[in-house]
Amino acid sequence: MDQSKIRNFSIIAHIDHGKSTLADRILEMTETVQHREMVDQILDSLDLERERGITIKLNAVQLKYKAKDGEEYIFHLIDTPGHVDFTYEVSRSLAACEGAVLVVDAAQGIEAQTLANVYLALDNDLEIVPVINKIDLPSAQPEVVKEEIESVIGLDCTEAPLISAKTGLNVQDVLEEVVKKIPAPAGDPQAPLKALVFDSVYDSYRGVIVFVRVKDGRIQVGDKIRFMNNQAEYEVLECGVRNPKEVKLDALECGEVGWFAASIKSVQDVSVGATVTKADNPANEALPGYRKMNPMVYCGLYPTDSAKYNDLRDALEKLKLNDASLQFEAETSQALGFGFRCGFLGLLHMDVVQERLEREYNLSLIATAPSVIYHCYLTDGSMVKIDNPAHLPEVQRIERLEEPYVTANIMVPNEYIGAVMELCQNKRGIYKDMHYIDANRNTLEYEIPLGEIVFDFFDKLKSCTKGYASLDYEISEYKKSDLVKMDILLNGELIDALSIIVHRDFAYARGNSITVKLKELIPKQQFEIPVQAAVNGKIIARTNIKSLRKNVLAKCYGGDISRKKKLLEKQKEGKKRMKAVGSVEIPQEAFMAVLSMDDDK
Amino acid sequence: MCAAATFENRALYVHIPFCQGICAYCDFTRVRYHTGLADQYLKQLARELEERVPCQGMETVYIGGGTPTALSPDQLWRLLDLLQPYLQGAAEVTIEANPEAINAELIEILLNGGINRISLGLQSCDDEILKQIGRRHTFAQARQAVRLLQQAGLTNISCDLIYSLPHQTRTQWEKTLQDVLSLNIPHCSLYALTIEEHSEFGRTGQRPLDEDTEASMYFEAVRVLTEAGYQHYEISNFAKPGYASRHNLHYWNYDDFYGVGLGASGKLSSFRYDNTRNFQEYFKGHWIGETIELSRRDQMFERVMMNLRTARGVSLADFEQKFGLPLSEVYPDAVQKGIRQGWLRMTEDRLAPTEAGMALLNTVLEEFLD
Numbered sequence: 001m002d003q004s005k006i007r008n009f010s011i012i013a014h015i016d017h018g019k020s021t022l023a024d025r026i027l028e029m030t031e032t033v034q035h036r037e038m039v040d041q042i043l044d045s046l047d048l049e050r051e052r053g054i055t056i057k058l059n060a061v062q063l064k065y066k067a068k069d070g071e072e073y074i075f076h077l078i079d080t081p082g083h084v085d086f087t088y089e090v091s092r093s094l095a096a097c098e099g100a101v102l103v104v105d106a107a108q109g110i111e112a113q114t115l116a117n118v119y120l121a122l123d124n125d126l127e128i129v130p131v132i133n134k135i136d137l138p139s140a141q142p143e144v145v146k147e148e149i150e151s152v153i154g155l156d157c158t159e160a161p162l163i164s165a166k167t168g169l170n171v172q173d174v175l176e177e178v179v180k181k182i183p184a185p186a187g188d189p190q191a192p193l194k195a196l197v198f199d200s201v202y203d204s205y206r207g208v209i210v211f212v213r214v215k216d217g218r219i220q221v222g223d224k225i226r227f228m229n230n231q232a233e234y235e236v237l238e239c240g241v242r243n244p245k246e247v248k249l250d251a252l253e254c255g256e257v258g259w260f261a262a263s264i265k266s267v268q269d270v271s272v273g274a275t276v277t278k279a280d281n282p283a284n285e286a287l288p289g290y291r292k293m294n295p296m297v298y299c300g301l302y303p304t305d306s307a308k309y310n311d312l313r314d315a316l317e318k319l320k321l322n323d324a325s326l327q328f329e330a331e332t333s334q335a336l337g338f339g340f341r342c343g344f345l346g347l348l349h350m351d352v353v354q355e356r357l358e359r360e361y362n363l364s365l366i367a368t369a370p371s372v373i374y375h376c377y378l379t380d381g382s383m384v385k386i387d388n389p390a391h392l393p394e395v396q397r398i399e400r401l402e403e404p405y406v407t408a409n410i411m412v413p414n415e416y417i418g419a420v421m422e423l424c425q426n427k428r429g430i431y432k433d434m435h436y437i438d439a440n441r442n443t444l445e446y447e448i449p450l451g452e453i454v455f456d457f458f459d460k461l462k463s464c465t466k467g468y469a470s471l472d473y474e475i476s477e478y479k480k481s482d483l484v485k486m487d488i489l490l491n492g493e494l495i496d497a498l499s500i501i502v503h504r505d506f507a508y509a510r511g512n513s514i515t516v517k518l519k520e521l522i523p524k525q526q527f528e529i530p531v532q533a534a535v536n537g538k539i540i541a542r543t544n545i546k547s548l549r550k551n552v553l554a555k556c557y558g559g560d561i562s563r564k565k566k567l568l569e570k571q572k573e574g575k576k577r578m579k580a581v582g583s584v585e586i587p588q589e590a591f592m593a594v595l596s597m598d599d600d601k
Numbered sequence: 602m603c604a605a606a607t608f609e610n611r612a613l614y615v616h617i618p619f620c621q622g623i624c625a626y627c628d629f630t631r632v633r634y635h636t637g638l639a640d641q642y643l644k645q646l647a648r649e650l651e652e653r654v655p656c657q658g659m660e661t662v663y664i665g666g667g668t669p670t671a672l673s674p675d676q677l678w679r680l681l682d683l684l685q686p687y688l689q690g691a692a693e694v695t696i697e698a699n700p701e702a703i704n705a706e707l708i709e710i711l712l713n714g715g716i717n718r719i720s721l722g723l724q725s726c727d728d729e730i731l732k733q734i735g736r737r738h739t740f741a742q743a744r745q746a747v748r749l750l751q752q753a754g755l756t757n758i759s760c761d762l763i764y765s766l767p768h769q770t771r772t773q774w775e776k777t778l779q780d781v782l783s784l785n786i787p788h789c790s791l792y793a794l795t796i797e798e799h800s801e802f803g804r805t806g807q808r809p810l811d812e813d814t815e816a817s818m819y820f821e822a823v824r825v826l827t828e829a830g831y832q833h834y835e836i837s838n839f840a841k842p843g844y845a846s847r848h849n850l851h852y853w854n855y856d857d858f859y860g861v862g863l864g865a866s867g868k869l870s871s872f873r874y875d876n877t878r879n880f881q882e883y884f885k886g887h888w889i890g891e892t893i894e895l896s897r898r899d900q901m902f903e904r905v906m907m908n909l910r911t912a913r914g915v916s917l918a919d920f921e922q923k924f925g926l927p928l929s930e931v932y933p934d935a936v937q938k939g940i941r942q943g944w945l946r947m948t949e950d951r952l953a954p955t956e957a958g959m960a961l962l963n964t965v966l967e968e969f970l971d
Contacts, residue, residue: 524812526942526964550816552962554792554837556910558614558852559866561873561903562893568906572967 013103014111022165030063062241076257096213099127099182106140112472136164185255193217195276208264220251224279232269234262295343298387300368302339315361375402390496406473416465427452511541524548611660612851616862617669628797630864631667661848670702681714701738703746723760726780759788765815787844914953935968
């Protein structure tokens with residue numbers, strides 16, 4: 001294989017700008033995938049990804065492209081997630097590439113995450129190929145968007161292909177640009193092996209499948225390899241690429257992107273960002289690896305059926321294998337029993353992990369409300385980190401509480417600036433700056449508590465700007481805040497899993513909306529249940545769930561017997577998905593009640 | 602040709618799947634009336650009866666729908682004619698009718714055809730509500746229909762009412778109950794609205810009233826009707842002494858019964874069947890859509906489930922005779938819990954629901970499920 005004919009690249013874009021559609025077209029045009037096999041958005045292989053139209057997991061495919069210069073090139077296309085929660089995954093993909101195709105929507109222009117992804121690509125010294133997509137839309141303004149890219153990002157757009165990934169128009173120009181602009185991999189095939197692990201999955205038959213980019217040397221079946229971070233050694237049993245089906249090869253050459261299996265049963269041995277070398281001819285030093293991303297949002301995950309605790313642990317370990325940013329440790333709750341406190345990059349990440357646990361591992365879970373990490377300074381001068389509101393020390397021992405803030409960059413058309421400013425203020429944001437992108441759009445910079453962002457900031461932002469605003473944020477610093485712990489009592493019993501930390505000024509309103517929400521979510525039971533919110537032992541809000549007086553099917557004649565029985569079985573099944581806490585049966589959704597509530601009410 | 606009737610099975614249900622118009626709350630097996638289709642249907646029904654139902658010894662026959670009175674007078678006459686062998690000696694022969702269909706000609710056909718009980722689709726006594734839910738009669742028409750029937754000697758009349766309708770107030774419901782009392786009929790059935798997915802209400806996303814208001818309406822009805830001398834003999838059914846529906850009691854006693862016609866169901870010892878809901882299949886003579894075989898455990902539960910709908914509840918002797926085990930041994934926890942909670946009471950020979958237990962029967966029955 002001729003190393004100079006290899007091109008490794010990712011596609012980066014703001015969410016919905018057409019990244020996955022472009023990837024599909026490229027796969028089709030390089031005849032990697034036959035038309036008849038084509039399921040829309042092939043690279044999004046998790047069901048969840050296809051359903052939600054987002055890319056979460058990385059995926060690398062090898063394509064063959066016969067260019068206009070008559071030569072055949074080998075492309076490795078590595079897909080990247082577009083959502084702000086998954087910035088870390090993007091940086092992982094980019095480290096395996098020499099270039100990135102930047103897709104910008106011809107109607108929407110540059111968005112917050114376009115910029116964030118471009119900066120990540122520049123950090124990784126990648127060549128960027130700008131592409132203007134969706135030029136078939138009536139509202140497309142390709143020339144305006146080109147100018148915007150040139151002025152805001154400083155990328156030359158004279159040769160940027162104007163394409164429609166949907167119809168396939170000019171997609172070939174993108175492939176030609178990849179050949180021309182993106183450099184071939186620079187590694188030395190004769191040097192000792194250095195391969196970067198950028199992903200891995202667990203296969204019950206073959207153990208861990210490791211995805212690597214070979215930077216120097218080559219990997220061959222039969223090689224004894226070593227992970228440089230923990231010295232674990234294995235023999236390579238199989239290796240190959242994906243196209244996107246798995247293709248087995250004898251070796252992965254220098255510059256290639258592919259996978260290998262080595263009967264690795266211990267999932268802890270493989271960590272993303274690690275360097276693989278050969279046991280008999282090791283490299284001197286490891287590759288730089290990745291910037292470690294720390295979880296920003298925590299929640300408790302508990303099996304509805306306590307007997308499934310170990311199943312949940314196994315499932316979390318398997319997920320962690322290709323999701324290094326997922327963290328978890330065992331915890332117990334008085335209300336929910338044994339479970340895990342889990343850390344996530346953001347709310348979407350949390351949602352995705354939860355859904356994968358339920359779907360792929362068939363677990364029924366209760367998730368507690370998400371929380372950020374608070375720094376709690378005690379009167380004795382020490383500091384404790386609190387990732388679970390229930391663990392906040394008593395108020396007498398607390399000297400002050402600090403919470404994480406983010407710097408949020410919000411791109412917004414002029415007419416919505418007022419609405420966004422109001423939203424940020426309601427979310428305790430501190431105004432920092434505003435600058436013009438062009439005549440119609442601005443970037444607003446705010447410092448906002450992360451705790452407010454994780455609630456429903458993103459949804460609110462979308463709804464108050466009709467979807468036109470885009471958001472990117474990064475953690476800035478911890479600041480002192482007037483925070484209090486709010487407890488929820490059901491039937492007089494404190495439910496630790498429902499405690500949250502809120503700003504004192506918002507406690508009353510939030511207490512009200514949570515109690516009302518719980519009243520809606522908790523089904524009536526045989527007795528009246530008071531629902532109370534309390535701060536420091538003082539009740540600040542209260543509602544009552546009235547007792548159940550009637551629960552019976554009105555009609556039940558000869559033809560209704562089967563239906564009626566099914567209904568009763570369903571009702572009984574529903575009870576199984578509830579958690580009996582003390583005397584009260586609480587459905588799963590109730591523990592997330594704090595999330596979906598509307599402060600405006 | 603008639604097969605021999607077994608002693609056990611003495612109830613027959615006949616389904617007429619036609620309506621003049623489709624009501625907002627309905628998801629039954631029914632289509633808009635069409636003459637040709639109805640003619641063809643009656644022919645098939647005759648075949649099904651002949652092949653599947655022994656023609657003697659029915660104690661009760663119930664003709665329901667749809668709306669049986671949607672048929673033309675001539676078709677109705679034909680229907681009753683082909684049912685004649687089955688009506689011989691029957692103690693109760695009911696037909697469902699809409700108030701606007703009742704007139705002298707119809708009453709004559711019914712009386713000559715052997716009908717002795719009428720179930721009227723009254724639904725409400727409030728004209729505003731009747732319009733809202735897509736009914737095609739007024740309360741005045743209903744009152745007139747009842748008067749005509751009573752004058753003709755057809756006094757065993759029942760009426761259906763729906764409550765907990767969207768926007769219905771408790772005052773409106775109380776007024777409807779009073780109006781029903783003034784009709785002086787011996788039976789009524791009161792149904793809380795369930796929004797069925799495939800009904801117009803379901804499709805248009807209508808919401809029922811909140812559960813608490815629904816419960817209040819239910820208890821109000823129980824109070825008003827029992828004070829007026831009706832017996833609350835089944836969760837949704839009230840009758841003056843001697844007027845409980847004998848046919849429906851067969852269902853609640855968990856007796857066997859035949860069902861013929863599109864979408865009808867039947868039960869024969871350990872089998873239950875549901876007829877097809879598809880006209881084409883039905884016309885081909887593929888009447889039965891699904892047959893379910895019931896395990897002993899299924900039958901035990903279903904018997905309890907149906908029996909506990911009635912104020913009489915489960916006969917302990919019958920249960921033990923059927924299954925060879927006493928009820929309190931099969932369901933020790935459920936029985937005890939039900940009694941402890943005040944939902945059930947045990948007498949020497951019966952396990953019966955209390956008024957509170959009737960209203961919470963789903964909760965009570967959950968404990969009887971495995």
